[in-house]
Amino acid sequence: MAPEKDTLIKAYKLMCTAKAMADVYDANRTVTKYVHSTSRGHEAIQLALGFQLKAFDYVSPYYRDESLLLGIGLKPYELMLQLLAKADDPFSGGRSYYSHPSLRKDGMPVIPHQSSATGMQAIPTTGLAHGVAYKESQGLSNPLEKSVVVCSMGDGSVTEGEVAEALQMAVLKKLPILYFIQDNDWGISATGSEMRAMNAYEYAAGFKGLERRSIDGSDFVESWQAVKEALAYVRVHRAPMLLHAKVPLLGHHTSGVRKEWYRTDEDLGSHQTNDPGPKLRLYLIRENLASDFDLKAIEEETTLEVAKQFEDAKNANDPKIITVLDHIYTPSKATLETGVRCPEGKEPSVMVDAALHAIDEIMRTHPEAIFYGQDVGKRLGGVFREAATLADKYGTDTRSLYSRFNSWDECNWG
DSSP states (O other), X not given: OOOOHHXXXXXXXXXXXXXXXXXXXXXXXXXXXXXXXXXXXXXXHHHHHHHHOOTTOEEEOOTTOHHHHXXXXXXXXXXXXXXXXXXXXXXXXXXXXXXXXXBOOTTSOBBOOOOOSTTTTHHHHHHHHHHHHHHHHTTOSXXXXXXXXXXXXXXXXXXXXXXXXXXXHHHHHTOOEEEEEEEOSBSSSSXXXXXXXXXXXHHHTTSTTOEEEEEETTOHHHHHHHHHHHHHHXXXXXXXXXXXXXXXXXXXXXXXXXXXXXXXXXXXXXXXXXOHHHHHHHHHHHTTSSOHHHHHHHHHHHHHHHHHHHHHHHTSOXXXXXXXXXXXXXXXXXXXXXXXXSOTTOOOOOHHHHHHHHHHHHXXXXXXXXXXXXXXXXXXXXXTOTTTTHHHHHOSXXXXXXXXXXXXXXXXOO
């Protein structure tokens, strides 16, 4: 089922916004001198996801996801504050590269801070999904909020080892995570055929229990329906899924790697034929949802609005040097040591025992705590028995809410 007219018009307006932002950035390269990427070519699938995420969801975008950020409700001005390293940048106060967000804002999904290295968000984001599942199993979360965790990556990053580790844990623990893969057939300056033996959809077949789907991510209507079904699958099954979207790359890989340096006219032309904006424009006119006059008005309006917001962002305050060390550490409530460090007559203990007692105390005091790591099993409790007795005391379950469905086809999408 196609999305409502208002959603389609909103999507077209934000596609025009993303294009105008890319054009403004390129025309002001002396100002936008920090390395940055835009979402040109990826707008349809990103907006389809951004529109359908809920405030109790979590998402880890990657550096090309500005349209996803527009889709969840952020304004171009807010993104430009980060691009220009301004004091009021809502993500990091001017400390991070463009489209490296971290956000906790009412009405929007939570975005954790993450590394900018390719594929490095896979493990922490899967850990976040592990935490969601564990809290559900312990009755520590709102049972009406079936949170979905989204890990967004480019297809090239799936060749990284971290991704394999993350997928293994996701299927082993049945975690509520959507791996959102955007495939434009390019890495930084190498083609897909030069850096991979298969795409992410094909690769996912090797992970038993990982549902998968591949779609045309340049088609907004198809993307909308696919994202709707993918999110529903994860919400209902509380199990992982991989959504692979084929998209064109219409701009530079980044502002530091210019497309004319490594891409041929033939390659650029073939990608241009799949521009999501003209595709959606044609659909709106063909379905009598908007006239050419209406759409031209949207294009002109967004171009002017983006230019104005860029000027406002340029004139915004820069960070004060005195704030450079702010927000590095969370303030600690532990300001004073109490008790006796070396009680008289106490037998000495080895370090691993001290660590075990400390972890035991944490797990006894905090039911939301979970302990796991490499080779930490129930029977031995680790190579040095650093987790001995803990599984018997606190259990081994990371979730108790199992799906009543066994396959993609059995789920009723409503």
